[in-house]
Amino acid sequence: MLFTDLPLDKRLLKLLEQLNFSQATEIQQQAIPFALNDRDLIASSKTGSGKTLAYLVPALQRVTKRKSLTKRDPRVLILVPTRELAGQVYGQLRSLLAGSQLKGVLIQGGENFNDQEKLLRRDPDFVVATPGRLANHLDARTLVLAGLEMLVLDEADRMLDLGFADQLRQINAAANHRLRQTLLFSATLDHAEVEALAGDLLKDPKRIAIDAVT
Ligand code: ADP
Ligand code: MG
Numbered sequence: 680m681l682f683t684d685l686p687l688d689k690r691l692l693k694l695l696e697q698l699n700f701s702q703a704t705e706i707q708q709q710a711i712p713f714a715l716n717d718r719d720l721i722a723s724s725k726t727g728s729g730k731t732l733a734y735l736v737p738a739l740q741r742v743t744k745r746k747s748l749t750k751r752d753p754r755v756l757i758l759v760p761t762r763e764l765a766g767q768v769y770g771q772l773r774s775l776l777a778g779s780q781l782k783g784v785l786i787q788g789g790e791n792f793n794d795q796e797k798l799l800r801r802d803p804d805f806v807v808a809t810p811g812r813l814a815n816h817l818d819a820r821t822l823v824l825a826g827l828e829m830l831v832l833d834e835a836d837r838m839l840d841l842g843f844a845d846q847l848r849q850i851n852a853a854a855n856h857r858l859r860q861t862l863l864f865s866a867t868l869d870h871a872e873v874e875a876l877a878g879d880l881l882k883d884p885k886r887i888a889i890d891a892v893t
Contacts (some may be wrong), residue, residue: 680702680703680784681701681702681703682696682700682702682703682736683701685703685711685715685736686713686715687736687740687783688739688740688743688744688870690743690748690778690779691736691739691740691743691775693776694775694777694778695736695775695860698760698774698775699768700732703729704728704729704732704733705724705889706722706724706729706730706733706887706889707720707726707729707732707733709887709889710722710733710734710737710862710887711733711736711737713885713887714733714734714736714737714860714862715740716736717860718860718865718883718884718885719861719862719881719882719883719884719885720833720861720862720863720884720885720886720887721863721865721868721877721881721884721885721886722863722864722865722880722886722887722888723777723865723867723868723887723888723889724847724887724888724889724890725866725867725889725890727891728753728890729863730833731767731771731833731841732771733864734757734769734831734833734862735768735772735775736803736862737829737862738755738757738829738831738855739776741754741755741828741829742754742755742781742804742805743781747786747826747828748826748828748858749825749855750826751823751825751826751827751859752802752803752804752826752827753802753803753804753805753806753822753824753826753830754802754804754805754828754829755804755805755806755827755828755829755830755852756805756806756808756812756813756824756825756827756829756830756831756854757772757805757806757808757831757833758806758808758809758810758830758831758832758833758838758844758847758850759807759809759833759834759838760769760809760833760834760836760837760838760841761809761841762787762788762789762809764833764834765775765785765787765807765808766785766787766831767768768807769783769785769807772807773784776805776843776863778881781804781805782801782802782803782804782805782808783803783804783805783806783807784798784799784801784805784806785807785808785863785871786798786799786806786807786808786809786812786813786816786822786873787808787809787812788811788812790811790821792812792815792816792819792821794817795816795821796816796821799822800821806822810838810843810846810850811843811846813846813850814846814849814850816844817849817850818855823853824850824853824855824878825854825855827854827855827856827859828858828859828860829857829859829860829861829862830850830851830854830859830860830861830862830880831861831862831863831864832847832861832862832863832864832876832880834864834865834866835847835862835863835864835865835873835876835877836865836866836867836870836872837866837874839870839872839873844872844876847876847880848876848879851879851880859887861880861882861884863876863879863881863884865882868888869892876889
């Protein structure tokens with residue numbers, strides 16, 4: 680399946696082509712159509728299989744093609760376990776926001792809190808964050824998630840292994856529920872804590888497991 684076979688915004692398709700993404704990977708083929716139809720997802724596939732675009736493509740499609748439901752930013756929050764991963768995902772997001780008016784910010788631990796507060800005040804459409812620092816911003820009310828339309832948990836198993844269960848539940852509780860779509864990615868679905876988290880955060884999720892080691 681090619682990205683051009685999917686019902687995506689022309690500008691997004693052009694960017695994907697410029698970035699040399701033409702053929703969608705297996706996880707992208709399976710996940711993107713359900714995500715575009717507003718389904719919650721719990722998905723696993725091995726490292727290097729293209730999970731980042733499996734959520735960034737539907738996130739971008741939503742923000743470009745649909746009016747904000749509440750006019751409150753951010754509309755999309757992507758949580759990842761580590762600073763290294765946050766930087767990679769943010770880089771990928773930036774390349775897909777090239778030439779658009781949309782804004783993304785990176786909120787990770789170890790950086791100046793006040794500088795991050797200033798970035799958050801500029802109403803970013805997308806936030807890529809590590810859970811600990813994001814939770815700190817909720818505590819300080821430097822971020823409000825009342826307008827959130829999509830929550831992505833990337834490497835959910837690793838976030839739980841790193842002890843972020845409380846922060847993930849806090850972030851979930853702060854984000855509006857009625858409007859929200861949640862996409863959870865994990866290297867494995869055979870993980871009791873991931874199942875429990877999915878049970879709490881996801882609504883009737885579509886399950887996708889590719890090359891699962893069971
Ligand atoms: P995962 O999160 O599943 O480990 P990534 O999203 O980090 O995988 O993608 C791994 C690599 O594959 C990245 O370098 C990414 O740019 C590349 N990639 C992702 N999707 C495609 C695609 N459809 N075509 C070609 N390369 C891709
Ligand atoms: Mg990944």
